[in-house]
Amino acid sequence: MIGLNLASRASIFGICAFALILYLASDTLSTSLQHLTSRAASSSNKMATSxxxxxxxxxxxxxxxxxxxxxxxxxxxxxxxxxxxxxxxxxxxxxxxxxxxxxxxxxxxxxxxxxxxxxxxxxxxxxxxxxxxxxxxxxxxxxxxxxxxxxxxxxxxxxxxxxxxxxxxxxxxxxxxxxxxxxxxxxxxxxxxxxxxxxxxxxxxxxxxxxxxxxxxxxxxx
The missing domain is CATH 2.60.40.2970 (Immunoglobulin-like)
Structure with a gap:
């Protein structure tokens, strides 16, 4: 039973860690995309002005x-x-x-x-x-x-x-x-x-x- 509980806890911990990694990665990706989009919009506005x-x-x-x-x-x-x-x-x-x-x-x-x-x-x-x-x-x-x-x-x-x-x-x-x-x-x-x-x-x-x-x-x- 003790071994099973440890395995269960380890599994839950692994799932939580994986979920945290996915969250951080998606947040970083979202920020990067927003930054790139903002820069592209700014560049586009400047190019639009002759x-x-x-x-x-x-x-x-x-x-x-x-x-x-x-x-x-x-x-x-x-x-x-x-x-x-x-x-x-x-x-x-x-x-x-x-x-x-x-x-x-x-x-x-x-x-x-x-x-x-x-x-x-x-x-x-x-x-x-x-x-x-x-x-x-x-x-x-x-x-x-x-x-x-x-x-x-x-x-x-x-x-x-x-x-x-x-x-x-x-x-x-x-x-x-x-x-x-x-x-x-x-x-x-x-x-x-x-x-x-x-x-x-x-x-x-x-x-x-x-x-x-x-x-x-x-x-x-x-």
Whole structure:
């Protein structure tokens, strides 16, 4: 009898242990599946948001000494639904020329052009004015002006814009403001890079010609 009881107890203990192992294994598997599903959903949401594309062109192919170099920037939304993006540290930031978004290179001297880069501390929440909405398959344009550049006459220069989209939402600006603006949640992010364009710094001879003409007319009148 004693042997039978021991065998019975051992059998019950074995069944309980096996049941516990099955429970723990199923719980771990369930947690893993939930984690994988969550990651897949997050990845899918980010892939569903098409990041804007950037193209630039020089406002003038030749820039005189008294002109400030400018580039025309076009930001395109390639998706079939509106997107809203955060302008911080992008080509649409009013401080873009001073934030390192644009890279200028002296092609004649084969060296980078030194820019006055500043550090800007951003504070959350972002403001509604920090956002811009682009309609489905639409574009927006802006002009960027470079101040206080020391360019050399007769030299050719190149410009490119590179950076990082911090937040891009596949929804209207109103929807972002109502539900995602405080923590910049629910948006996609990623790198951007524009095409590279060129322009030249030229010496303006028009004022010299004008002075010579005036002097000639005055001497003729005398």
């Amino acid at each position: 990041l804007p594309q950037i193209s630039i062109r020089p406002a003038h192919d030749a820039v005189s000494k008294d002109q400030k170099p400018e580039v025309k920037v076009t930001v395109e939304n390639p998706s079939d639904s509106p997107v809203t993006l955060l302008k911080w540290n992008t080509v649409l930031d009013t401080l873009a020329p001073s934030l390192g978004v644009f890279q200028l290179r002296d092609l004649t001297a084969n060296e980078d052009v030194e820019l006055n880069i500043m550090m800007v501390r951003r504070q959350l929440p972002a403001k509604e004015s920090d956002l811009v909405e682009i309609e489905a398959n639409g574009t927006i344009e802006t002009t960027v002006t470079f101040q206080s550049l020391e360019l050399k006459c007769g030299h050719k220069y190149s410009v490119q814009a590179t950076g990082f989209w911090q937040a891009v939402w596949n929804m209207s600006k109103a929807d972002v403001v109502s539900g995602h603006l405080d923590q910049l949640s629910g948006g996609a992010n990623g790198d951007f890079a524009s095409n590279t364009v060129e322009f030249s710094q030229v010496f303006t001879i028009l004022p010299v010609i004008t002075i010579l003409i005036v002097e000639f007319v005055l001497s003729s009148c005398g």
